[in-house]
Amino acid sequence: MKYSYAALALSAVAFAAPAPSVVEDCDETVPAVQHPAVQHPAYQAPPVALPSPIPSNDANCPKVECPAGGDKKAANFPIKFTSTFSIVATPDQVVNSTNVPTGGLEGAVGYYDFGLNSDLNLICYNITLVGVTGAYQSPADTATHIHQSALGRSGPPRIAFPNPTIVEGSNIRQSVGCLSGPFVTGIEAADNVTDTGSASGFTIAAIEANPSAFNADVHTADAVPGAVRGQFGAPLSY
Numbered sequence: 001m002k003y004s005y006a007a008l009a010l011s012a013v014a015f016a017a018p019a020p021s022v023v024e025d026c027d028e029t030v031p032a033v034q035h036p037a038v039q040h041p042a043y044q045a046p047p048v049a050l051p052s053p054i055p056s057n058d059a060n061c062p063k064v065e066c067p068a069g070g071d072k073k074a075a076n077f078p079i080k081f082t083s084t085f086s087i088v089a090t091p092d093q094v095v096n097s098t099n100v101p102t103g104g105l106e107g108a109v110g111y112y113d114f115g116l117n118s119d120l121n122l123i124c125y126n127i128t129l130v131g132v133t134g135a136y137q138s139p140a141d142t143a144t145h146i147h148q149s150a151l152g153r154s155g156p157p158r159i160a161f162p163n164p165t166i167v168e169g170s171n172i173r174q175s176v177g178c179l180s181g182p183f184v185t186g187i188e189a190a191d192n193v194t195d196t197g198s199a200s201g202f203t204i205a206a207i208e209a210n211p212s213a214f215n216a217d218v219h220t221a222d223a224v225p226g227a228v229r230g231q232f233g234a235p236l237s238y
Contacts, residue, residue, distance in 0.1 A: 079124065079178070081115040083208050087216050089230030094217065096225040097154050105220070105227035108132045112216040112230060118205040121181035127216075129164050129173040134222030136163045141186035143219040144175065148202070150213055151231050156196040157185045158206075158214070207232065 089112060091104025108131040115124040127144065136143035142160040149155025160183075164173035182198035189196050196202075207214050211232035220227050 079115070079117060079120075079122070081124070082118045083116045085112075085114045085116070085207075085211065085232055087112040087114070087230035087232060089216055089218075089228035091223075091228055093151070093215070093229040093231065094223070094226035095152060095154055095229075099153055101152075102223070102225045104225075104229065105132060105134075105223040108223075108227050110216070110218060110228040110230060114216075116204050116208060118203070118208050121204050122178060123159065123180075123204055124178040125161055125176065127161065127164050127175045129218060129228070131171050132173055132218060132220060132227050133171075134220035134227075136219065137221045137224055138219040139187060141184065144216075145185070145218075146207075146214055146216050148206075148214055151215075156189065156200070157187055158197055158200075158202040159183050160185045160197075163218075 087110075089110035091106055091108055092101070094102050094104035096102050108129065110130070110132070111126075111128040113126040116122070138145075140157050140160050142163050144161040144163050145157040146159040146161075147155045148158050159179065161179070162175050162177065164175035166173050181203065183202065184195050184199075185197045187196045188194065189200050194200055214232045215229055216232070217226045217229040219225070
């Protein structure tokens with residue numbers, strides 16, 4: 001039997017060609033593989049050792065042995081106070097340089113809270129003035145002071161504090177902070193040379209030794225001798 005070359009070629013192609021694959025239509029969506037959720041343990045902060053509070057040493061200084069109006073204690077505060085004082089300053093305690101009562105500034109009152117550390121020669125203060133009017137006026141560096149003088153007597157300033165600033169929209173003035181020696185007042189002693197602060201021998205320990213010999217006051221143009229004044233060691237009314 002004879003075959004043509006063309007027929008043999010077609011047969012070879014037909015033999016060699018693979019059978020066509022059948023593709024079926026499939027609209028089914030292949031579901032996504034679901035992995036189980038991994039549960040991570042909650043973060044636990046390492047324990048922190050808190051500092052122990054500064055213990056009170058009230059037991060070492062019963063109230064009756066502390067200076068009148070003061071309270072010797074170690075408060076839970078970054079600075080240990082060797083004594084604290086709260087003073088109410090009023091107009092009726094103000095006297096002039098010749099010890100004559102002036103009446104101060106009617107209606108005004110001052111609240112002076114002090115924390116002292118005589119070991120560091122340091123004083124912290126929280127001063128609130130209510131109803132004090134007029135610009136500050138004093139020959140000292142500021143017009144807010146601690147003076148060394150007994151009740152009803154005048155005496156030199158020993159500490160000059162920053163003047164309290166007005167609280168907006170009120171009749172209140174406030175000042176808070178701490179000062180440490182040497183203290184400078186800007187007022188010269190009787191020798192017209194020595195400042196009445198630390199240069200005259202004053203230290204914070206002097207207040208603790210005899211609180212009633214010191215007072216706090218403030219001076220303004222409306223009451224130059226003093227608007228209010230309060231004695232250390234006086235009975236409190238707040």
